[in-house]
Amino acid sequence: MKLAVAIAAAVVLSGCSPDGDTDLERLALPVGSTDRTQDIWELWLGAWIAVLAVFLLVFGLIVYSMIRYRRRSDDEIPAQIRYNLPIEALYTFAPVIIVAVFFFHTVTSQNNVLERVDNPDHTIEVIGSKWQWAFNYMEEDATGEDVFDSGTPADPAELWLPVDESVRFELKSPDVIHSFWIPEFYFKMDVVPGKINSFDLSPTREGVFTGRCAELCGLYHSRMIFKVHVVSRADYDAHLEELQEAGQVGAPKGGKEANEIAGVKGEDKSGRTGEVQTGAGDYKDGAGD
Numbered sequence: 001m002k003l004a005v006a007i008a009a010a011v012v013l014s015g016c017s018p019d020g021d022t023d024l025e026r027l028a029l030p031v032g033s034t035d036r037t038q039d040i041w042e043l044w045l046g047a048w049i050a051v052l053a054v055f056l057l058v059f060g061l062i063v064y065s066m067i068r069y070r071r072r073s074d075d076e077i078p079a080q081i082r083y084n085l086p087i088e089a090l091y092t093f094a095p096v097i098i099v100a101v102f103f104f105h106t107v108t109s110q111n112n113v114l115e116r117v118d119n120p121d122h123t124i125e126v127i128g129s130k131w132q133w134a135f136n137y138m139e140e141d142a143t144g145e146d147v148f149d150s151g152t153p154a155d156p157a158e159l160w161l162p163v164d165e166s167v168r169f170e171l172k173s174p175d176v177i178h179s180f181w182i183p184e185f186y187f188k189m190d191v192v193p194g195k196i197n198s199f200d201l202s203p204t205r206e207g208v209f210t211g212r213c214a215e216l217c218g219l220y221h222s223r224m225i226f227k228v229h230v231v232s233r234a235d236y237d238a239h240l241e242e243l244q245e246a247g248q249v250g251a252p253k254g255g256k257e258a259n260e261i262a263g264v265k266g267e268d269k270s271g272r273t274g275e276v277q278t279g280a281g282d283y284k285d286g287a288g289d
């Protein structure tokens with residue numbers, strides 16, 4: 001009976017999809033938008049099925065015991081049992097097996113999500129600093145040189161990505177730990193000073209998304225929100241040319257600082273200019289609103 005319910009739940013849930021029209025069909029995830037979202041989706045769906053099966057089993061046993069062993073008269077004293085070895089063995093081993101299965105699927109999905117692309121079409125250096133982001137588009141054909149976009153906490157930079165082309169992200173921080181997160185990508189990775197963290201993906205859906213910092217990094221952490229535009233290759237190239245025309249060529253200052261932190265082997269590309277205003281000193285808006 002319980003197995004039948006669990007199987008029925010699995011069948012109903014498998015009608016869900018990461019591209020579903022409603023939050024319910026996606027089990028509260030946003031609409032998936034990269035070539036890596038399917039793996040995370042399957043992990044999410046599998047976890048829900050496992051949780052439902054465990055819930056039904058445990059809750060079913062509780063209700064069964066309540067009814068089957070209820071007190072039938074005021075004079076009755078229930079059987080005084082101190083322990084039950086098979087049940088205690090089940091309590092011990094079942095959670096170990098559950099955790100082991102979760103662990104296996106987590107590691108498998110993680111390996112798929114972090115798999116490297118041999119020759120990514122684009123490389124973008126992402127600099128997370130207190131309290132904003134800068135994006136440096138490396139060696140792009142459209143511009144023939146590195147271009148960047150950087151902002152201030154009051155006027156954040158925007159990230160542009162070409163649809164259906166592979167992108168390598170290289171994450172750097174000149175100050176504290178941040179976390180680069182675009183919810184539609186089902187992915188976040190820490191931005192750690194003194195270390196370059198990197199991942200590859202191809203965006204698969206055009207649109208405008210919101211990216212965030214997902215690691216509490218100080219006073220204006222909540223201001224580390226940025227727009228992500230996933231666009232056609234032509235629009236992407238046009239945006240890079242706009243950056244070039246605006247003189248945003250080379251590397252933003254925060255990026256150079258990130259290279260100078262002990263332990264990071266950064267290439268010192270000459271001719272890199274530009275400036276990131278990393279402090280909140282120029283940030284005029286009121287805090288905490």
Ligand SMILES: [Cu+2]
Nearest residue numbers: 178213217224
């Ligand atoms: Cu941050």
